[in-house]
Amino acid sequence: MKAMLLERLGPLSENPAPLRLADVPVPTPGPGEVLLKVSVCGVCHTELDEIEGRTPPPRLPVILGHQVVGTIVGCRGHDAAGRSIPRLPDSSVPSSVGVAWIFSACGRCEYCRTGRENLCPDFRATGRDTDGGYAEYMAVPAAFAYPIPAALTDAEAAPLLCAGAIGYRSLRLADIRDGQTLGLTGFGASGHLVLKLVRHRCPKTRVCVFARSSEEREFARELGAAWAGDTEEEPPELLDAIIDTTPAWKPIVAALERLKPGARLVVNAIRKEDADRSALLGLDYPRHLWLEKEVKTVANVTRQDVSEFLELAAEIPLKPEVQEYPLEQANQALLDLKQRRIRGAKVLRVSNET
Numbered sequence: 082m083k084a085m086l087l088e089r090l091g092p093l094s095e096n097p098a099p100l101r102l103a104d105v106p107v108p109t110p111g112p113g114e115v116l117l118k119v120s121v122c123g124v125c126h127t128e129l130d131e132i133e134g135r136t137p138p139p140r141l142p143v144i145l146g147h148q149v150v151g152t153i154v155g156c157r158g159h160d161a162a163g164r165s166i167p168r169l170p171d172s173s174v175p176s177s178v179g180v181a182w183i184f185s186a187c188g189r190c191e192y193c194r195t196g197r198e199n200l201c202p203d204f205r206a207t208g209r210d211t212d213g214g215y216a217e218y219m220a221v222p223a224a225f226a227y228p229i230p231a232a233l234t235d236a237e238a239a240p241l242l243c244a245g246a247i248g249y250r251s252l253r254l255a256d257i258r259d260g261q262t263l264g265l266t267g268f269g270a271s272g273h274l275v276l277k278l279v280r281h282r283c284p285k286t287r288v289c290v291f292a293r294s295s296e297e298r299e300f301a302r303e304l305g306a307a308w309a310g311d312t313e314e315e316p317p318e319l320l321d322a323i324i325d326t327t328p329a330w331k332p333i334v335a336a337l338e339r340l341k342p343g344a345r346l347v348v349n350a351i352r353k354e355d356a357d358r359s360a361l362l363g364l365d366y367p368r369h370l371w372l373e374k375e376v377k378t379v380a381n382v383t384r385q386d387v388s389e390f391l392e393l394a395a396e397i398p399l400k401p402e403v404q405e406y407p408l409e410q411a412n413q414a415l416l417d418l419k420q421r422r423i424r425g426a427k428v429l430r431v432s433n434e435t
């Protein structure tokens with residue numbers, strides 16, 4: 082099968098084409114796993130963190146990609162404990178399933194047993210700890226694949242699996258009520274979905290968007306942001322919560338200054354880049370932290386986050402703005418993401434939808 086392989090790590094500035102198109106064997110599903118024929122795979126900022134070594138894959142080469150939509154074309158029938166896994170769908174009615182960042186969790190630890198499988202010490206990530214969806218086929222545990230609601234096309238569904246699901250989790254952690262004010266710093270795939278979701282769930286909430294590029298700010302206004310300004314610009318009011326989706330530190334310091342007393346900053350980033358780390362020296366206790374301001378990070382997603390959000394998205398309906406690239410142009414899509422040529426979400430087209 083065709084796959085885009087990551088063979089060595091390094092900054093994109095030194096190697097702007099880190100993935101190589103290769104012909105590799107179709108994976109064999111293990112016990113309890115199903116084989117997917119991939120239709121589309123979303124492109125996520127986390128792929129840049131993997132390529133540049135901030136969250137390095139444990140083995141190379143690896144196939145990236147954790148917002149995968151495809152159809153089930155094979156399975157092993159039974160899991161390791163001998164339980165039968167969901168039957169193959171009737172082949173006359175092809176239906177899509179999705180795979181998200183959570184590839185597996187142990188199911189036994191204190192976190193897994195209390196609805197926090199995202200914090201499991203044995204958490205395995207799709208497209209980092211195991212091969213992902215930048216390929217024609219991938220294998221996944223049946224218990225970690227989600228039916229895609231019929232209201233969504235595969236390309237619309239892909240960005241919901243990470244950008245959307247983690248945005249949904251971030252919004253839950255931000256804990257805002259209708260009528261309170263929300264800030265979004267960074268306005269990529271996740272930010273734009275959170276804005277759409279808030280407009281639906283909390284119609285009286287005013288959303289202020291902080292973004293570096295004027296295109297992103299314009300896009301935010303189009304989608305109903307009450308205000309959009311540059312990262313360090315002063316919004317018209319202080320905010321009850323801010324969700325940060327940037328790879329940098331400066332927006333964190335700026336955001337803390339824009340919070341009301343007792344308000345919360347939710348940092349939705351798996352890693353931060355080092356370039357502007359010195360911005361943290363500008364942290365001033367009374368201005369940025371005192372008055373019971375809180376900082377909370379978001380880590381991974383649970384299966385519940387993903388399935389709840391998919392259902393919600395189909396019901397609203399909430400559809401992401403999607404830009405498609407052929408699989409072979411994955412390097413270009415990643416470069417565009419790195420250089421913030423963003424409007425909505427990027428998706429790789431691997432095969433046509435059935």
Ligand SMILES: [Zn+2]
Pocket residue numbers: 125126127147182243244
């Ligand atoms: Zn992601």
Ligand SMILES: [Zn+2]
Pocket residue numbers: 186187188189190191192193194198201202203
């Ligand atoms: Zn666990």
